Amino acid sequence: MQIAALARRAPRILTAHFLIAEDASLHSSSHCRSFRTFSLQNGSFAEIGHSNGCGLQYQWPHTASFCSAPADVDDTVKELYDKILKSIKVERSAPQNAWLWSLCEKCKSREDIKLLFDVLEQLRIFRLSNLRIHDNFNCSLCQEVAKACVQAGAVDYGKKALCRHNVYGLTPTIGSANQLLSYAKAQKDVKLMVGIMNHLRKNNLPLQPGTADIVFSICYDADNWELISKYSKRFVKAGVKLRKTTFDIWMEFASKRGDLESLWKIEELRSDMYKQHTIKSGFCCAKGFLLEQKPDSAASVIQAINQSFPDSKRQDIVDELQKLVTEWPAEVLKHQKMEDQKAFISSLKADIPALLSSLSNMGVKSSVNLEDLNITEPVSC
Template sequence: MISVSKTSLLFRNGFGAFRSAFHSFPVPGSVGNDTAKQLTAKELHDQILKSVNVERSAPRNAWLWSLTEKCTSRDDIKLLFNVLQQLRIFRLSNLRIHDNFNCNLCQEVAKACVRAGAVDYGKKALCRHNVYGLTPTVGSANQLLSYAKAQKNVKLMVDLMSHLKSNNLPLQPGTADIVFSICYDANKWELISKYSRRFVKAGVKLRKTAFDIWMEFASKRGDVESLWKIEKSRSDMYKQHTIKSGFSCAKGFLLEQKPDSAASVIQALNQSFPDSKKQGIIDELQHLVSEWPAEVIKHQKQDNRKAIIDSLKADIPAMFSSLSNMGVKSSVNLDDLNIAEPVSC
């Protein structure tokens, strides 16, 4: 039997610490680490609870990690959370350890919940006060948010962001990337506006990828006022444009009926990026011609559409003419120009 003093040391800071020490004090009659890898989630669950509740000794470190890795179903997750709760009680009552398990284990638990499709259990890992000894982290939240993105589940994203706020978890740039992407894919401009204010207020330094999504969304909606505000924030952080942020600005100039300014932005991109990146510029030019006009027209009020259609029909060819005069050659065919009144259903 392991002494309380040694067991306390092993449990300090969660199961992630003192891994080798666990191997130095095997539990009599228990399975080894190699054997544990071959056991099912239910068998590992039973072995851990036998150690804690019957033998009153600390289970091996590897058992809990192995159980977490084996979770592939909702029933497995139920077993895992039962084990976590029993281990927390054991740590408190027998070892007088009040610390949660370490963050690495908690993130692996969140991954397991995503893998098993048991996100309701994963959300429990975001609660500051929980009975499982889990440490809420933004890393765990990002695992769940990535699942919401894969499932195109806006409601889940909103719920998770609410959990982050209520548990005072600090926001990270990676969180913004996921949230902005979900809002963009779901065409939720009000939500991306809401969460962008929250990220900015929290002092999060948004990545270029987040600005790309945010600015492209504004340009797709034809919201020039918002676009220039976002561009101001972006330029305060990053001096050089990405291809996507530069093209968003070009679209903004087209919406303001400034085709020469739009051409100047694209020329600057063409000069800034090496030949290996030029395909990205060609792709964005094609999108500007064949897809963007229809997108922006669709988002305009009915009484504004004719004016937008007329200006884009004149200004997009004028922009390409300016590009040609600047020495920027393009293979984009203006016959693909998609500018027409959306067909009513």
């Protein structure tokens, strides 16, 4: 029997098998190639490497490229800063790449970041005047700078790395932005996230699936539905293929609010991109059917999930069912109008037991105890 016939509003919800979503993170890699330029200091040649599509970088003959890891240097940030400035201002020669990499790695404070950005500006001037290099630094170095800013808690400096036109020779990348957004997520800083997203828009940086994952998580944790709605439109309009985990967050937020219209619209977008459900997105659809007072349809969704996932995921299914009974009713109740709460409570108290009964009749064993269904009646003013 086609499970799709159970639903009027979401015909494609149950047509696919419910399988695990395993999104592979997008990894970008660049290959370094080099050419040679004449050193103004001693008439010898120095290699100038650049990452394909990311701009040029200088490289002294015996040092590592900006595409490689920094060498071990025991100097402090200030000592490395002084070495680099001495090299370009006194010796008039390109400093070792390892010094700059290590400087980034060792930044622990705002004062360290100030030295880093000062030396970047000085290096950019040196590259322009002495090496005649007009392009920005390698993308890998720019992401390392953003990482240093996060490490030192100086994210306002990190935002400078997202500006297309800057005096530091930094190339804005979405990878750098994602590092800053991850910091905003860890700090639960919505204002910082908004500022970073504004920088991305002003500097025309392309959005990525990983960016959406972080932004949606921040909005969900902050319980800010208006903001997630705003940014979801931006990501969808940009043609970003949202990850299954991103849809999980978005659909769970809609189901928690009891927003049926949004939930089915999101499900339609999800089904256009993915034929297979995750456990979370499937349970969100089951919650949607409960909101429509269709416990049998909700049970059919959960049965399909139970049949499609391997035994190794059985506990995850049990946990989601437990949350549906013990946590979700109270969450969704908070978003109901006061005059609708009594009727809503009555329907859930009838439909959730009906759901569990249907699951039992379908042969789906459940350890959920109905005594855990504790929905408090609204208090009259």
